[in-house]
Amino acid sequence: MMATVRYLLSFVIHMGWWGSRVVIAAIFGVRHRPGGIYDRAGRRWGRGMLRGCRIGVRVEGRDRLDPAVPVVYIANHASEIDIWALLAELPGTVRFVYKKGMDWIPLMGLAMRKAKHIPIKRQAKSLAFSAYNDAAKLIRSGVSAVVFAEGTRSRNGRLQPFKKGPFVLAIAARVPVIPVLCEGTFELMPKGSWSPKPGTITLRIGEPIPTEGLNYEERGSLADRTRVELVRMGARE
Numbered sequence: 001m002m003a004t005v006r007y008l009l010s011f012v013i014h015m016g017w018w019g020s021r022v023v024i025a026a027i028f029g030v031r032h033r034p035g036g037i038y039d040r041a042g043r044r045w046g047r048g049m050l051r052g053c054r055i056g057v058r059v060e061g062r063d064r065l066d067p068a069v070p071v072v073y074i075a076n077h078a079s080e081i082d083i084w085a086l087l088a089e090l091p092g093t094v095r096f097v098y099k100k101g102m103d104w105i106p107l108m109g110l111a112m113r114k115a116k117h118i119p120i121k122r123q124a125k126s127l128a129f130s131a132y133n134d135a136a137k138l139i140r141s142g143v144s145a146v147v148f149a150e151g152t153r154s155r156n157g158r159l160q161p162f163k164k165g166p167f168v169l170a171i172a173a174r175v176p177v178i179p180v181l182c183e184g185t186f187e188l189m190p191k192g193s194w195s196p197k198p199g200t201i202t203l204r205i206g207e208p209i210p211t212e213g214l215n216y217e218e219r220g221s222l223a224d225r226t227r228v229e230l231v232r233m234g235a236r237e
Contacts, residue, residue, distance in 0.1 A: 003053070003195040010052025018045040019111035026114035034093050034142070038115040042094070046087030054198035055188060057085045061205030064178070067092030070144045071178045071208065072170040074226050076235050077148035078157045079185035081201060086146050086180065089203055097135065097147045097166065118145065120165070132165055136172035145169065146180075149223065157186035159235045162227055167219040170211050179206035179226050181233045204233050 018041040025037045032038050050057060073094075075086060087094065096112075100119040103109035113119070118135045139145055147166035154160050170177045181204040189196035206229050214222060231237055 001195075003197060006052055006054070007194060007196055010049050014045050014048035014052070015108055015111075018042075018048070019107040022111040022114050023107070032093075032116060039093050041111070042087045042115060046084040046089075049084040050081075050088055053081075053196040055081060055084075055196065056200040057089055058200060058202045059089050059205065060202060062089075064205050064207065065091055068142075069175075070139050070142050070173070071176050072139065072166065072173065073144060073146045073178050073180050074149050074166060074170075074230075075146060075180040076154070076159055076182055076230060077150050077152065078154045078182060079189045079191070080153070081185040081189050081196060082148070082182040085182060085185070085201060085203055090144070090146065090180075093143045095138070095143055095145055097145055097169070099152075116143075132169045133172060135169055139169075139173035139175055145173075149226070153191040154186065155191050157190070157236060159227065159230060159237050162223045164219045164223055167222040167226070168216060171214045171216065171219060171222065174211060176208035176210050177222065177226055178208050179229045179233065180204070181206070181230055181235055183234060206230070206233055 022038060022041045030037060073090065075082060083096070095117045097118045097120055098112065100121045103113065103119060116138065118131065120131050135145060147169065149162040149166045150160040151163045182201065183204060184199065184201040188199050188201065209225060209229065211222065
């Protein structure tokens with residue numbers, strides 16, 4: 001019961017504060033710039049959620065990351081905690097590719113749009129690929145994207161089949177793919193839970209996988225290579 005209360009209070013307080021600051025900044029025409037309010041808001045919201053739910057994060061392989069170099073992060077998705085931890089710990093300007101259906105969430109949906117997170121309508125492939133093209137332009141401007149290639153949270157903590165779209169995005173943007181394993185998050189807060197357990201999770205950063213010279217037809221092999229790397233890093237199949 002107390003874990004649920006901490007979760008709900010953390011969400012309301014931190015989303016109320018940082019979400020409203022993003023929306024107000026957008027209303028007043030504050031521009032997007034590295035380290036600005038749109039970057040700070042996501043990072044501090046993530047940290048606030050982790051702190052409020054008594055969850056610590058250990059990062060392995062942080063030295064592989066250069067905040068000045070845009071990449072596409074491909075992470076497994078077993079828990080809502082994954083989002084908080086990735087926002088809190090990944091350096092530079094980072095935006096999520098997310099399901100457009102999340103836009104209905106009061107304040108959060110609006111704040112995500114104003115911060116230029118990337119909505120994808122997966123049911124319509126033509127619209128999804130158009131959104132990926134727009135996202136590729138954003139990435140080439142210096143923004144890193146985080147994509148859950150499984151498309152949704154795993155119900156059993158195991159790695160689910162990958163969608164090909166995220167790898168089309170990486171190839172179109174001509175930036176490296178970096179696999180990220182979110183380890184221990186399922187055990188603390190599986191899908192459907194509103195009661196995150198206190199504990200420590202690990203973000204394991206993999207070696208960059210280059211996309212230079214790849215074309216659209218090679219999206220499947222890039223997906224396979226990334227999946228193999230995540231399994232090598234400890235993901236459960």
